[in-house]
Amino acid sequence: MRKPVFGGNWKMNKMVKESIEAVKQLKEELGDVERVEVAIFPPFTSLWAVKKIIEDSRIGLGAQNMYWEEKGAYTGEVSPHMLLDAGCKYVILGHSERRQYFGETDAGVNRKIKAALSLGLTPVVCVGESLKEREAGRAEEVVESQVKKCLEGLDLQQIKKLIIAYEPVWAIGTGKIATPHQAQEMHSFIRGILEELWGKKICSSMRIQYGGSVKPENIKELMKQPDIDGALVGGASLIINSFVKIVKYEE
Ligand code: PGA
Numbered sequence: 001m002r003k004p005v006f007g008g009n010w011k012m013n014k015m016v017k018e019s020i021e022a023v024k025q026l027k028e029e030l031g032d033v034e035r036v037e038v039a040i041f042p043p044f045t046s047l048w049a050v051k052k053i054i055e056d057s058r059i060g061l062g063a064q065n066m067y068w069e070e071k072g073a074y075t076g077e078v079s080p081h082m083l084l085d086a087g088c089k090y091v092i093l094g095h096s097e098r099r100q101y102f103g104e105t106d107a108g109v110n111r112k113i114k115a116a117l118s119l120g121l122t123p124v125v126c127v128g129e130s131l132k133e134r135e136a137g138r139a140e141e142v143v144e145s146q147v148k149k150c151l152e153g154l155d156l157q158q159i160k161k162l163i164i165a166y167e168p169v170w171a172i173g174t175g176k177i178a179t180p181h182q183a184q185e186m187h188s189f190i191r192g193i194l195e196e197l198w199g200k201k202i203c204s205s206m207r208i209q210y211g212g213s214v215k216p217e218n219i220k221e222l223m224k225q226p227d228i229d230g231a232l233v234g235g236a237s238l239i240i241n242s243f244v245k246i247v248k249y250e251e
Pocket of ligand 1: 234
């Protein structure tokens with residue numbers, strides 16, 4: 001069945017030295033983890049240093065964003081080729097903070113997904129509604145539109161390589177968490193959209209992570225839901241003990 005996947009999104013936190021210390025501890029605790037997949041998403045400046053530490057472990061490395069071009073006059077951007085070169089296997093695309101503060105659109109995320117896939121990077125594609133949208137009863141409509149626009153034009157081979165992260169914007173960094181029931185409802189809705197477009201066979205094996213104030217205290221209930229296949233963890237991943245507890249939710 002689907003192997004749960006846990007990501008630690010450090011966002012704009014941790015200097016190189018702090019990243020090294022954190023990831024050394026992470027490697028000690030989770031370096032040979034097999035039951036689940038684990039990926040860590042440090043800031044760009046720490047990627048290479050972190051890679052050096054985890055390269056002989058089962059922990060994967062990912063970046064928090066990228067541009068779609070290979071190289072050229074794009075000041076301030078990082079290409080998928082550069083991410084591969086730095087040792088990345090995953091890349092988060094379309095995170096709500098990118099959409100909110102940096103004007104990212106579904107169309108841009110779509111181009112990034114295609115560029116990442118063409119090089120063999122695994123995109124972690126984030127979708128999720130705002131509080132206003134949920135309160136207006138538009139959560140499903142918004143998420144459906146994001147999923148369809150972000151994944152437009154992908155073929156079966158491409159689609160099966162993706163990880164989707166459902167992150168309700170109102171639950172990110174707020175301490176408010178979707179109830180396991182609310183999360184399950186949306187995960188199953190998303191899987192339904194995927195199955196409709198790409199068929200049941202492929203999409204029943206795709207992983208959909210939940211993200212938004214995930215903590216050691218709430219992960220167990222979330223993971224009991226049939227369509228929740230792991231978590232994208234922000235705040236709690238900065239403290240390695242917490243992140244390890246989340247990953248080892250069954251123990
Ligand atoms: P949070 O962030 O766990 O701090 O809510 C999750 C995310 O943004 O990926």
